[in-house]
Amino acid sequence: MSTATLSSYRLSRIKKARFYTGLLFIVLTLSSFVAAYQWVTYQLAEQARAEIRNVIEQIDQLFIQLDKISRDISAYPDQDCASLQPVLLREMLKIPGGLSATKSQPQGYCHSIQGSLAALPLTMQGPSIELTNGMLEAESVLYRTDGMLYEVSERYFLSLLDINPAFIKPSLLINHRSVMSLDQKSALVRGGILKSNLYDYSLQFNYDSNMYHWRIIKQVTYYLLIPLMLYVFASFRIYRFLCQPAWLAGELASGIAHQQFKPYIQPIFDSGGRMVGGEILVRWHHPTRGIVGPYEFISIIERGGLSQKLTEALLEQTATHLAPVAKQLPDNFHIAFNISAEQLINDKIVQSCQRFRQLMNAPHINLVLELTEREQAFQVAEVMDTYQVLKNEHVRISIDDFGTGHSSLLYLQMFQADYLKIDKSFIDLIGENELSNHIVNNVLDLARRLNIPTVAEGVERNDQLDYLTVHGVDYFQGYLFSKPVSMETFIEHYCAEQASETKPLHDDI
Numbered sequence: 012m013s014t015a016t017l018s019s020y021r022l023s024r025i026k027k028a029r030f031y032t033g034l035l036f037i038v039l040t041l042s043s044f045v046a047a048y049q050w051v052t053y054q055l056a057e058q059a060r061a062e063i064r065n066v067i068e069q070i071d072q073l074f075i076q077l078d079k080i081s082r083d084i085s086a087y088p089d090q091d092c093a094s095l096q097p098v099l100l101r102e103m104l105k106i107p108g109g110l111s112a113t114k115s116q117p118q119g120y121c122h123s124i125q126g127s128l129a130a131l132p133l134t135m136q137g138p139s140i141e142l143t144n145g146m147l148e149a150e151s152v153l154y155r156t157d158g159m160l161y162e163v164s165e166r167y168f169l170s171l172l173d174i175n176p177a178f179i180k181p182s183l184l185i186n187h188r189s190v191m192s193l194d195q196k197s198a199l200v201r202g203g204i205l206k207s208n209l210y211d212y213s214l215q216f217n218y219d220s221n222m223y224h225w226r227i228i229k230q231v232t233y234y235l236l237i238p239l240m241l242y243v244f245a246s247f248r249i250y251r252f253l254c255q256p257a258w259l260a261g262e263l264a265s266g267i268a269h270q271q272f273k274p275y276i277q278p279i280f281d282s283g284g285r286m287v288g289g290e291i292l293v294r295w296h297h298p299t300r301g302i303v304g305p306y307e308f309i310s311i312i313e314r315g316g317l318s319q320k321l322t323e324a325l326l327e328q329t330a331t332h333l334a335p336v337a338k339q340l341p342d343n344f345h346i347a348f349n350i351s352a353e354q355l356i357n358d359k360i361v362q363s364c365q366r367f368r369q370l371m372n373a374p375h376i377n378l379v380l381e382l383t384e385r386e387q388a389f390q391v392a393e394v395m396d397t398y399q400v401l402k403n404e405h406v407r408i409s410i411d412d413f414g415t416g417h418s419s420l421l422y423l424q425m426f427q428a429d430y431l432k433i434d435k436s437f438i439d440l441i442g443e444n445e446l447s448n449h450i451v452n453n454v455l456d457l458a459r460r461l462n463i464p465t466v467a468e469g470v471e472r473n474d475q476l477d478y479l480t481v482h483g484v485d486y487f488q489g490y491l492f493s494k495p496v497s498m499e500t501f502i503e504h505y506c507a508e509q510a511s512e513t514k515p516l517h518d519d520i
């Protein structure tokens with residue numbers, strides 16, 4: 012099995028988040044688009060209907076006025092045309108767009124402009140509305156009612172049909188035939204038909220295709236801004252939810268409970284090449300991702316308050332593995348566990364150490380706790396009681412990552428450390444250049460003056476080993492000797508007879 016990398020592990024979460032946000036985007040965009048489109052077209056249709064109703068009202072008013080004229084005129088039943096004509100003319104002048112009125116009389120017709128007529132080129136049968144060639148204008152609306160015939164100019168109707176907003180294109184329908192409309196040139200999108208409740212005509216309304224679609228695009232885009240903002244917010248939450256430590260912590264907690272976190276061990280050697288101990292380094296045997304290294308999850312474990320659970324699991328598994336072969340391990344063999352100093356806030360760690368001892372049942376084995384702190388989250392006083400109990404229990408304390416920010420000088424004052432582990436970053440500097448050597452010398456010097464046994468971690472090359480030996484480092488750990496190995500490999504390789512003389516191992520994880 013290969014070790015899953017940090018990026019691959021996080022990537023799977025990011026991929027998941029991408030998948031969900033992508034899905035959300037498609038669903039939200041499609042549904043919002045359909046909803047916004049429906050809403051915008053509904054609103055436009057409502058707007059158009061309101062405008063058209065307004066036009067119908069104005070046309071109805073015209074016919075109501077004509078009806079009233081008819082009633083008034085019928086008050087003078089048998090007048091001759093000479094006296095009736097001025098009355099007709101006066102009435103017609105009140106009508107916006109009115110051209111003429113003709114009254115049928117027993118002996119002929121009386122026309123508001125032409126006076127008495129024996130015959131009429133137009134029929135008087137009504138009531139009806141029609142558009143036809145009138146007597147006075149080429150095209151006019153003829154309205155017949157109660158023995159009267161009115162001619163109203165086409166221009167007047169067209170002025171009513173010329174409404175704002177301009178994307179609404181109405182036309183007058185008489186007998187279901189569109190008889191009058193403005194601007195027939197532009198492409199139209201079908202709207203609807205509204206009928207007058209009082210008279211026998213309708214108005215059909217269509218939309219100017221370009222203007223209508225532009226309005227839809229504008230308004231739909233506007234409405235899509237809301238779901239878009241919602242999407243951004245939701246995506247942010249999804250990413251946070253899927254990639255946040257709290258969520259991962261849930262998966263980690265279940266992994267710990269299901270023993271997916273396995274102890275690996277990296278042996279530690281003295282300057283004579285004898286194995287004197289080993290550091291337990293956790294590996295996550297992830298069900299789908301393979302073996303995941305601690306850098307990927309350890310800070311999440313710590314922030315999620317799972318450090319103690321992890322330590323308990325590792326102590327227990329390590330003891331279970333090593334107890335049967337404990338006798339093959341050299342005297343004073345050190346088994347070191349990494350804990351965060353924060354774990355000393357309560358005494359659970361003490362119980363875990365006692366349990367380890369019980370399970371191991373091997374007094375010649377020393378238990379060491381390597382203390383480091385990625386984010387210091389405790390007060391000095393809070394951890395001192397536990398520390399004292401551990402000391403009384405003969406648990407050894409090692410200051411991990413010595414020389415780096417993770418292990419502050421404060422630790423040196425707080426704890427009587429049994430070991431200092433010089434961080435790999437300093438070992439890497441050996442032989443680099445003069446400044447690097449100077450830094451390494453200072454760290455080694457400080458360690459020596461503190462008079463605490465030192466362990467160098469991350470020793471990869473012989474020149475580093477030589478340098479460290481010359482500068483008085485006591486113990487060595489690193490790929491030069493062995494990589495961290497599974498418990499099975501360790502037992503097979505190092506717990507045979509003559510374990511302390513076993514050759515270094517290079518080919519595990």
Ligand code: C2E
Binds near residue numbers: 291348350351
């Ligand atoms: P650390 O305590 O400083 O452990 C040493 C790290 O250096 C280990 O990385 C080890 O595999 C690596 N290493 C040792 N020798 C060499 C070498 O020669 N070359 C190179 N390139 N690397 C070397 P690892 O196992 O990835 O652990 C990383 C860190 O995770 C550890 O750093 C430790 O702080 C933390 N950690 C590991 N296991 C546990 C655990 O059970 N509990 C806690 N709280 N932290 C743990």
Ligand code: CA
Binds near residue numbers: 411
């Ligand atoms: Ca360590």
Ligand code: CA
Binds near residue numbers: 434435
């Ligand atoms: Ca380190």
